[in-house]
Amino acid sequence: MTLEWFKSSHSTADGPSCVEVAATPRTVHVRDSKDPDGPQLTITPAAWADFIRRTAE
Template identity: 45%
Template sequence: MTTPPVQHWFKSSYSGGSGTECVECSHANNDISVRDSKQLEGPIVTVSHPAWTVFIRSLGRSDALG
C-alpha cells in the first residue's frame, strides 16, 4: 500500500494583502490544486498542469473576458 504524497500549499502571489481573500495552490504530479486559505479542509479544485497554464495565460489577455 502506498501513501499519497503530502501536498505542500503556498499562498498565491495574486491573493490580496488584507488576509480576507487568500488562495492557496499546491503542485502534485501533473496536477494543480487550489483552495481557499480560510477553508483548509475544502473544497479543493484540482486541474491538470496544461489546463492551469492555459487558464493563467488567459488572465493576461485583454480578450479573455469576452
C-alpha cells in the same frame, strides 16, 4: 502524499485571504485559504497554465 501549499506573494498574513495552490507533476490543486479543509479544485498542469495565461491577458 503531503501537498505543499503556496499563496500569492501579494497576500499578507493579516490581509485578505486568497487562493492557495499546490502542484504535483500530474495535478494542480487550488483551494480557498479561508477554508483549507474545504473543497479543492484539482486540474491538469496544462489547464492551470491555460488559466494563468488567459487571466494575464
